[in-house]
Amino acid sequence: MDVGDQLPAETVLADKMDVSRTIVRNALQKLDTDNLIQWEGRNKTLIRKPLAEHRLEQAENTLSTEQMEQKFFEWILRFDVPAGTSLNVAQLSRKFGVPVHVLQEFLAGLSRLGLVERRPRGGWSLLGFTSEFAVELSEFRMVLELNAVRQLLTLPPEHEIWQKLEALKQEHEELKGGLEERYHDFSLLDEKFHAAINSVVKNRFVLEAQKLIKLIFHYHYMWDKRDELERNAAAIDEHLEWINAMLARDKAKSEAAALKHLRRSKETLLQSLRGHKFA
Structure with missing residues (x-):
């Protein structure tokens, strides 16, 4: 543009740059503050050319x-x-x-x-993370993971899930052997275990719910530190029982082990809420 030219309307600029009108207005306010445009009502006139120092520095380390x-x-x-x-x-x-x-x-x-x-x-x-929300999410989680177990048990021997389960079994046994020194590591292993089971289900409607479930059920291992060693020890034994049942292709034992662990996980989450006086 040349000095003296009029800037297009905000809606035109938003469409041209494929951004919201809020972003356009923020940019125009910055131009006005830097005395690059004269803003009078709907008229925005370029009064001098921008220089390098007028550019905003690009933010570094922006979160994904x-x-x-x-x-x-x-x-x-x-x-x-x-x-x-x-x-x-x-x-x-x-x-x-x-x-x-x-x-x-x-x-x-x-x-x-x-x-x-x-x-x-x-x-x-x-709306908040309440005990009612935790109960509803726990019940929905049981439906999703039991469905995943049933699908998992139908997969052929060459499917990658069986190697993953063997590797997870070994990781659980190693962590159990040194749990007193490494019990903080369980939260990551727990997330990895449940992610492996749920990975066999390819359903677009489940993905968003799984993200929420993962963050809530696995993060509470990180922020509720009461009885952490004992809780993690019990959870490892439940995981191993569940893994062994799946490796044996035993549907009844697999579902029973899954329900046992998921119910205890639900109670642990609710206990955490009660401990924080949110139940």
Whole structure:
């Protein structure tokens, strides 16, 4: 553009650059602050050419969407905010180091899972991670993982899952042998074990729910430290019982072991909530 030219309307700029009008308006405000344009009503006139120093430095170490999701769930699971709290999107975007539009898209996804809701006059409200939510999620988890077990047991001997289970069995036995020194390592092994079982199900409708289940059920091993050694020891034995039943292709024992572990995991999660006075 030449000095004296008029900038297009905000809607035109948004369409041209494939961004929201909010982003365009923020950029125009920056140009106005830097005295690069003269903004009078709807007229925005270029009054001088931008120089290198007018460019914003590109943010470094911006979180990926997955990292942002983890930080958000950690924030909820650590009970830093009560149910019903209004979410300040601009503030949270700075807290998690992500653009506002990325956080908005993430919250829209969470609204389908019942963790947040859009307020009638705009903005978001945290519905909260309550005991009722934990019970509902636990019951849904049982349905999904029992279905995964049933599908897993129909797979042929050459399928990669059988090698994964043999390797997981060895990892569990090694961790059990040195648990007193390494019991903090269980949360990652737990996540790996359940991910392997669920990986045999290829269903697009399950993927988003699995993400939430993984973050909540496996993260609580990290933030609830009470009786951690004893809980992890019991969980390892339950995993091994479950793995051995699947390797033996025993459907009845596999389902029984899965239910035993998933019910105990549900009770552990609820106990954590009671310990934090959220039940």
